[in-house]
Amino acid sequence: MKQILVVGLFLLNGLSYSQNLDKTIIRDDNDYVLYNDTNSPTESTPNEVVTEFEKVLKSIKYLKTTVLFKIKNNNDIDTYALVVNDGLNKEIFILPYNHLEKRVANNYIKINGKWGFNSENGFDFKLLDYPNIKTELIDNNLYIYLKERVHNGNSYNAVVTKVFEITKDLDLNLKFCYEEVCLTGDGIKIIRVLKEDNLFCYKNEDNKLRYIGSLVIDRENGKIESRQCDDNDLCEILFTCSGENEHSFIKSGYNFEY
Template identity: 30%
Template sequence: MKINRHIFTIALLLAIIFNYCWVYSQNKNNASNYLGIPSKAIIRSQNDFVTYSDTVSLKEEIPPAVRSKMKSLIKGSDYSENNLVFKVTYSSSVFIYIFKTYSFSIVRFYLIAYDAKNDRVSTISPSINGKWMENNEQGFSTRLLSEPLVEFQDFDNDNRNEIIIKERVHNGTFYNAVISNYFKFDKDLEFKKVFALESYYKTPIDDCIIRRTLKGKKVISELKCDSHDFSPVGEADLEFSRNVRIKSKNSIDEKYKGLLITGSGLNETVFINKGYSIAY
């Protein structure tokens, strides 16, 4: 009887050890599979995201479907422990997860829509270049970004809010600007870029700031130099259909006639439809 008891005890211990090893290996594999993908999202009270380290806001577990989508977006060099996720509320049951990834000197923000009611995620995940936004535009003498960095607005009056996400762009000394990227967001959780507004532009010659706002179907451009207030320099009439088209432009100050849409040097029509994709 004693021998049988010893055999039983040994068998039980071996079973416990085997089970522990199996569980450990599974957890290790799961952790490895989701390397670089945070398990929790930052939820800011402002319903926004930031470009610096936020260690005080609440955090919430990320749904498995969203983490799986994030896994499909990153490649080998993107598996950084610095990657972050922000959760922004679009409606009572739909949320936008903003996935910030690092890959050497490249920083990107991906948009992932999630329907909590039906546990669905968006197929397409557009992204913006976050390199020049990092740590509140660290390294720039003039900061152009202002919060909120993400907004919701029904700019085309179809009773459904578009998603507007700001992007800091930079190219040498000649181009420094903020672009407001407008994305349509349909009931199938799909994103489509519909407009790009160069909302702020720093002129390289006189070191002034041009501010642009979209009012109805007009882009209003205003100029600020030194300590003076913003004053109008012109406007552009747009037509929104399948693609955005510039109908007319009216310049108040001839000096800035060529800057009523963008200072990027790109074709104006291409810019307002696609934005600025040059990144380095």
């Protein structure tokens, strides 16, 4: 049995104010918020969510403004996204919440929102594609997929998707990471599509996709099980254009902060 639940990740242009944690902006589309969202409805934040995010804010030393969003899912678990910004640092804290049991996840996820902020503001090329967050149910196992825009000067630009399992005890376990799209310094654009455990790889040529190979991912153990490359010139970047070790990349993604 497979069920896909799609949600979105939302960033606020400028983050010019601090929102009280006791109120949450409700979003149910897959678009970025590029303005002070005064039109979307709000609701009271569950006490359990407030308590956990208060702990997060106490651990952050820099001055910050915050915005809290609830991203509506179609199951018992909603996703809360706390965007924290000091003008330079932009971090997003993701916290699933079981609204029937009134329990938050035992740990949160933090991603770097700097390069995806305000719809990749400052980049002539856009690599992010919606949805930026989604959940997927495969064989009664619930997974959450989070896209993170990464950047290292002109040498490497990409979107890395991190795949977490949400256990029945509400533990968040990182299972594996993969590079969904990359743009090399030579202008080569590689696009990858994950279908269950199969990662299909394409080269973008004049806005047409040419198949170059595929990989089978062992999602339980976070490793590449097998691969097939049909273009000898691109085999070295079949899984990642980052130049990083594949074993390290699939375990933790790309962590260089430019």
